[in-house]
Amino acid sequence: MSTTEPLPAAEAAPPLAGVPDVPADVLAELRSTWLPRPEPDSAGRAERHRLAEAARRLIEAVKLVDPEGDADALGSVADEVSDLAARIAALPSVEQRTPSFEDLQLHERSPFVGAANPLAPPMELEADGPVVRAHAVFGAAYEGPMGRVHGGYVAAAFDEVMGVAQSGAGALGMTAYLTVRMKRGTPLHQRIDYEAEVVRVEGRKAWVEARSYADGVLVADGEGLFIRARAV
Numbered sequence: 001m002s003t004t005e006p007l008p009a010a011e012a013a014p015p016l017a018g019v020p021d022v023p024a025d026v027l028a029e030l031r032s033t034w035l036p037r038p039e040p041d042s043a044g045r046a047e048r049h050r051l052a053e054a055a056r057r058l059i060e061a062v063k064l065v066d067p068e069g070d071a072d073a074l075g076s077v078a079d080e081v082s083d084l085a086a087r088i089a090a091l092p093s094v095e096q097r098t099p100s101f102e103d104l105q106l107h108e109r110s111p112f113v114g115a116a117n118p119l120a121p122p123m124e125l126e127a128d129g130p131v132v133r134a135h136a137v138f139g140a141a142y143e144g145p146m147g148r149v150h151g152g153y154v155a156a157a158f159d160e161v162m163g164v165a166q167s168g169a170g171a172l173g174m175t176a177y178l179t180v181r182m183k184r185g186t187p188l189h190q191r192i193d194y195e196a197e198v199v200r201v202e203g204r205k206a207w208v209e210a211r212s213y214a215d216g217v218l219v220a221d222g223e224g225l226f227i228r229a230r231a232v
């Protein structure tokens with residue numbers, strides 16, 4: 001990323017300063033379970049990931065299929081996919097049992113990162129000290145303006161990487177606000193790189209900055225405030 005400016009370290013408060021309540025050993029253990037992406041813990045989970053990957057290809061194919069093609073062929077696959085959806089829905093559901101630790105992980109369920117979630121591109125995450133780096137390729141299903149990612153998904157991807165950065169710093173907040181400046185269109189079908197870092201913490205509030213790049217060129221940047229729920 002030749003034109004990538006690193007996040008300004010001089011302006012960044014020590015990321016852990018001011019973050020209360022999460023003991024360092026607990027945080028270190030959590031971080032080791034969050035990143036890197038874990039291997040599936042069972043044959044069933046591996047197959048669920050394979051199913052999600054097939055569903056991603058299905059979503060992409062459906063988005064792109066030509067309505068001016070053979071209507072009978074379209075009708076026939078619509079019936080088949082509908083039957084398949086019913087077969088999958090008839091299998092046991094995670095909502096029918098107490099979720100396991102693995103079920104709850106971002107890497108499993110998130111709409112950006114989750115291997116089991118067909119809506120997730122999926123985005124890949126990496127911790128680089130206090131900076132969270134991520135990358136994703138957005139397919140045709142994410143299109144807003146022609147050839148470019150819909151602005152809502154542009155912003156949502158920032159929410160994800162910022163959310164991870166503040167969780168990794170121990171802030172464990174929820175998004176209170178998010179401002180994203182879309183400087184150029186975010187192109188489809190090519191790798192988009194992200195970086196996010198906590199720049200300030202005050203009590204339950206953590207401010208996070210993030211940027212995204214296509215082929216090393218800045219396409220969007222933003223900042224967000226994350227607020228940790230009051231202790232109950």
Ligand SMILES: CCCCCCCC/C=C\CCCCCCCC(=O)SCCNC(=O)CCNC(=O)[C@H](O)C(C)(C)COP(=O)(O)OP(=O)(O)OC[C@H]1O[C@@H](n2cnc3c(N)ncnc32)[C@H](O)[C@@H]1OP(=O)(O)O
Nearest residue numbers: 031034106127159160163164167168174175176177227230
């Ligand atoms: C280093 C690598 C390691 C890797 C780590 C991997 C970790 C992976 C794990 C997990 C990652 C997760 C990634 C997920 C990413 C997605 C995140 C989301 O999408 S979150 C869902 C969307 N957001 C909501 O649904 C929030 C809805 N809102 C709320 O629940 C509340 O409004 C909340 C908690 C945000 C605040 O509620 P209150 O009741 O605690 O707030 P009050 O006590 O009234 O205010 C506290 C202070 O905050 C200010 N405040 C409150 N809301 C504000 C706002 N919206 N804007 C500005 N200021 C606000 C107030 O003015 C007050 O400030 P004064 O203390 O007086 O200075």
